[in-house]
Amino acid sequence: MYQSRIHSWCPLRLFASTAMLSILLGLSTSLPATAQNSHELREAAEHLKQASEKIEHFVGTPAEIDRDSLAIPSTGTDQQPTEERNVGLGTLMASLTIFVLAIFVGFELITKVPPTLHTPLMSGSNAISGITIVGAVLSAGIDEPIFAAILGLIAVALAAINVVGGFMVTDRMLSMFQRR
Amino acid sequence: MTIETIIKLSYLVSAILFIFGLKKMSHPRTAVQGNWLGAAGMFVALAVTLFDRSSIHGYGFIVLGLVAGSAIGAYFAKTVEMTAMPQMVALFNGFGGGASILVAGAELGKLLVHQGPDSARSDVLIATAASGLIGAVTFWGSLVAYGKLQELKVFRKPLSLPGHQIVNGGLAVLLALLTFWLVQSGGSVSAYVLICIVSSVLGVLLVVPIGGADMPVVIALLNSYSGLAAAATGFVIDNSVLIIAGSLVGASGVILTQIMCKAMNRSLTNVLFGVMEGGGSTADADEVYANVRSTSAEDVAMILETAQRVVVVPGYGMAVAQAQHAVRDLANILEKRGTNVEFAIHPVAGRMPGHMNVLLAEADIPYEKLLEMDQINPTMETVDVAIVIGANDVVNPVARTDPNSPIAGMPIIDVDKARTVIVIKRSLSPGFAQIPNPLFAADNALMLFGDGKQAVLEIVTALKENM
Numbered sequence: 057m058y059q060s061r062i063h064s065w066c067p068l069r070l071f072a073s074t075a076m077l078s079i080l081l082g083l084s085t086s087l088p089a090t091a092q093n094s095h096e097l098r099e100a101a102e103h104l105k106q107a108s109e110k111i112e113h114f115v116g117t118p119a120e121i122d123r124d125s126l127a128i129p130s131t132g133t134d135q136q137p138t139e140e141r142n143v144g145l146g147t148l149m150a151s152l153t154i155f156v157l158a159i160f161v162g163f164e165l166i167t168k169v170p171p172t173l174h175t176p177l178m179s180g181s182n183a184i185s186g187i188t189i190v191g192a193v194l195s196a197g198i199d200e201p202i203f204a205a206i207l208g209l210i211a212v213a214l215a216a217i218n219v220v221g222g223f224m225v226t227d228r229m230l231s232m233f234q235r236r
Numbered sequence: 237m238t239i240e241t242i243i244k245l246s247y248l249v250s251a252i253l254f255i256f257g258l259k260k261m262s263h264p265r266t267a268v269q270g271n272w273l274g275a276a277g278m279f280v281a282l283a284v285t286l287f288d289r290s291s292i293h294g295y296g297f298i299v300l301g302l303v304a305g306s307a308i309g310a311y312f313a314k315t316v317e318m319t320a321m322p323q324m325v326a327l328f329n330g331f332g333g334g335a336s337i338l339v340a341g342a343e344l345g346k347l348l349v350h351q352g353p354d355s356a357r358s359d360v361l362i363a364t365a366a367s368g369l370i371g372a373v374t375f376w377g378s379l380v381a382y383g384k385l386q387e388l389k390v391f392r393k394p395l396s397l398p399g400h401q402i403v404n405g406g407l408a409v410l411l412a413l414l415t416f417w418l419v420q421s422g423g424s425v426s427a428y429v430l431i432c433i434v435s436s437v438l439g440v441l442l443v444v445p446i447g448g449a450d451m452p453v454v455i456a457l458l459n460s461y462s463g464l465a466a467a468a469t470g471f472v473i474d475n476s477v478l479i480i481a482g483s484l485v486g487a488s489g490v491i492l493t494q495i496m497c498k499a500m501n502r503s504l505t506n507v508l509f510g511v512m513e514g515g516g517s518t519a520d521a522d523e524v525y526a527n528v529r530s531t532s533a534e535d536v537a538m539i540l541e542t543a544q545r546v547v548v549v550p551g552y553g554m555a556v557a558q559a560q561h562a563v564r565d566l567a568n569i570l571e572k573r574g575t576n577v578e579f580a581i582h583p584v585a586g587r588m589p590g591h592m593n594v595l596l597a598e599a600d601i602p603y604e605k606l607l608e609m610d611q612i613n614p615t616m617e618t619v620d621v622a623i624v625i626g627a628n629d630v631v632n633p634v635a636r637t638d639p640n641s642p643i644a645g646m647p648i649i650d651v652d653k654a655r656t657v658i659v660i661k662r663s664l665s666p667g668f669a670q671i672p673n674p675l676f677a678a679d680n681a682l683m684l685f686g687d688g689k690q691a692v693l694e695i696v697t698a699l700k701e702n703m
Contacts, residue, residue: 148359151471151479158480161255162487168262171583172603174492174590177261178459179325180271181488184254185462186328187278187481188335190285191473195342196301197292204345209297211338216305217312218332223275224313225324230271232318232597233264 176229183222189215239287246284247477253277254481258488264603281477318598319555322588323385326378326455329462333374336465337432340367340472344428356423363471365415368428369435370465376439378458384443385451385587391444400441401509407438442508449552449629449668451587453496453507460489492589499583499609501635501646524672525664531682533694536658537702539682540695543620543656545576547612549649550592551585553626553661557688563625564599565696573699578605580612580622580649582630613650622654624675626688628667633675643669657681660691 169177192215195208254277260270286292309328316324344364347356356364384391411434418427446454463485470478497504540546548567554560567577579601585592593606616622624631627649635646651657652675659676661683666672675681684691 147474148471151474151476154476155467155471155479155483158251158483159487162258162484163491165255165258165262165484166488166491168259170262170264171495171581171590171608172593172597172606173261173264173267174495175321175325175588175594176267176271176590177258177488178456178492178589179321179328180261180274181258181485182325182329182332182459182462184257184274184278184481185332185459185466185485186335187281187478188332188339188466188469189278190281190475190478191339191343191469192301192335193282193285193298194288194291194473195339195346196297197294198346199293201345201349204342204349205297207338207342207345209301211335211342212298212301213305213308214331214338215335216302217309218305218328218335219278219309220306221309221313221324222328223271223278224310225316225321225328226271227268228313229318229321229594229597230264230268232594232600233603234268 173230173233176226176233179222179229180226183219183226186215186218186222189219239289243284243288244476246280247475250277250281251477251480253280254484258484277481318595319558320386321594322451322455322586322591323382325588326381326385326458329455329458330375330378330382332462333371333378333458333465336367336371336462336469337375339469340364340371341428341432343472344423344425348423348425353422358419360472360474361419361423362415363468364423364428365418365431367465367468367472368432369411369415370461370468372432372435373439373442374458374461374465376436377443377454377461380440380443381451381454381458384446384448400445404438404441404509407434407441410434411438446508447668448587449584450500450507452584452589452591453493453500453504455588456489456492456496457504457508458489460486460493463487463489496584496589499647501643521664521666521672524674525677527677528664529682531658531684533684533691534698536682536684536695537698539656539658540570540575540621540699541573541702543570543575545578545619546570546621546623547578547580547607547616547619547651547654549580549582549585549622549624549627549631549651550596551582551625551627551630552587552591553628553688555586555591555595555626557626557690559625559688559692560595560599560601562689562692562696563596564601566692566699567601567605569696569699578607578612580607580609580651582609582627582649585627585630609647609649616650616653619654620656622651622657624651624657624659624661625692626661628661628673629669629671631675632667632669632671632673633678634671634673641669641671643671651675652678652680655680658684660684660686660688662687 166177189212192208192211195204196212198205198208253273257270257272257274257277260266260273286295286298292298312324312327340363344356380391411431414427414431414434418424418431421427443454463482465482467479467482467486470476470482493504497507500507548563550560550563554563570577579596581592583589586595593603596606597603629643629646631649631651632643633648633650633652634641635643635648636650638644657675657678657680659681662685664672664676664683676683
């Protein structure tokens with residue numbers, strides 16, 4: 057059986073360095089705006105904030121305390137925190153971890169595919185990349201702003217061509233391999 | 237359990253289905269099932285998303301888009317010829333990239349309208365820029381690749397701009413600056429639109445100079461990009477299934493790209509930016525072809541009658557001539573006579589990875605008969621007749637013998653080591669590398685000039701008459 061030997065792990069290194077770069081970028085740019093998803097953390101931060109206010113009150117050195125770094129959007133109220141603010145550095149790190157690990161899984165899986173199946177593999181994986189349809193649907197379903205919904209509509213159509221066409225054409229090819 | 241948890245868990249299920257689907261792609265027997273597992277994963281992800289009432293307020297646009305897109309996709313999938321598969325894959329690929337641009341744009345719009353400017357997190361904005369950038373490069377790159385593979389007039393010749401590497405480099409710098417602007421401005425729509433426009437230009441310029449035989453590399457690379465675009469969109473909307481599926485596809489494309497590059501002994505940079513040098517340093521065509529011997533279908537049939545082991549080496553020319561069914565007939569008739577017939581497939585034969593395998597599978601040739609270059613080469617001396625049909629550079633012994641040749645070091649199928657080589661070809665015109673092929677004039681080689689399909693059918697007829 058075919059065993060594709062990948063001697064050089066150049067692309068992996070490339071991916072890893074890209075990922076590291078993104079982490080660094082993410083850290084440097086999103087630290088000030090960090091807000092945590094979890095309730096406990098938000099409460100803890102609230103306590104901290106209160107404590108800092110107390111210190112401020114007693115010691116009276118407000119200038120030395122950087123309250124901005126402790127600022128939490130809409131803490132203590134029942135108001136729904138906005139989706140984008142809600143996800144913070146923790147989520148970003150989790151996403152990056154998933155991203156990098158999934159690439160490793162991808163390498164492991166694809167190395168085992170024999171050259172005979174490379175065309176169906178391409179069209180099949182291509183169909184999988186149509187997963188953007190999930191994001192497209194979420195955009196097409198909103199009522200405000202309308203232009204975003206229209207972009208979503210076109211995106212749904214494009215992604216649907218990608219997904220439906222991709223899986224069907226792959227099935228057509230693969231059933232030819234299976235006929236005998 | 238809240239609906240949100242159920243949705244997240246279902247995304248996990250669909251990611252698992254994608255992984256198992258790809259795993260089953262490792263054998264022709266299980267691959268059909270693998271493909272359906274992937275489709276099931278997609279169905280799960282899509283179906284649960286429809287229940288996300290926190291984002292979805294109406295279903296009109298969704299249904300419209302889904303119905304229209306599915307109908308178009310299904311129509312293409314059902315009607316496309318197997319020989320046109322590379323351009324079909326390129327086109328679908330491009331649509332996926334296009335969807336990424338639009339989704340990231342729509343998300344940016346939603347963010348600005350609902351939360352006002354300056355509300356976007358920097359990492360989300362970087363992901364938005366990446367989504368637009370990779371999406372646009374994929375979309376336009378794939379469309380140009382489609383045009384080239386479809387042999388549209390505009391793209392007949394590989395177009396080389398003066399200093400296109402400098403232009404591309406400039407565009408890349410511009411894109412970095414625009415990304416910086418997008419992040420600094422807290423989500424400027426103009427910055428995003430400009431990123432998409434500049435990336436579109438870059439996508440076109442990247443693919444336009446690339447010639448036909450390098451297409452397998454480009455398609456594999458674009459395949460990788462479409463996955464990365466989906467992953468970037470996953471970062472924008474903070475959705476793990478997009479990230480997982482996208483990176484799986486990204487990795488897949490990278491591996492295929494690497495295999496293709498290796499099969500040509502060229503680096504990716506060389507394929508993308510290098511220009512294939514003409515064969516000035518190597519021998520003159522007239523000189524090389526002084527002793528070419530041409531033959532007839534009847535003579536070929538006679539040679540084949542006594543052969544024990546025959547190997548067929550197909551190339552892109554077989555696809556162009558639609559000769560795969562004729563080749564199947566030839567293989568069948570030879571097998572009936574007790575001859576062992578195999579197919580030797582070079583990794584970059586055709587216009588996309590595995591192109592030849594799909595065509596031969598379409599003609600009902602069992603996949604056990606399709607051998608890889610590394611499998612066939614060690615036993616080439618025991619082959620009685622090697623039939624080269626529509627291939628040129630991948631069987632050019634110059635790659636082994638002349639270190640100054642543009643294809644020096646490229647792994648080839650060593651047909652010249654077979655006892656007899658029959659080359660079915662329209663003329664002595666050079667292949668993509670633009671160099672003469674001394675194989676055609678070798679002592680053990682015979683040229684059968686003509687259309688691939690016609691020539692093979694004539695051999696079949698001659699064989700039947702002699703039976």
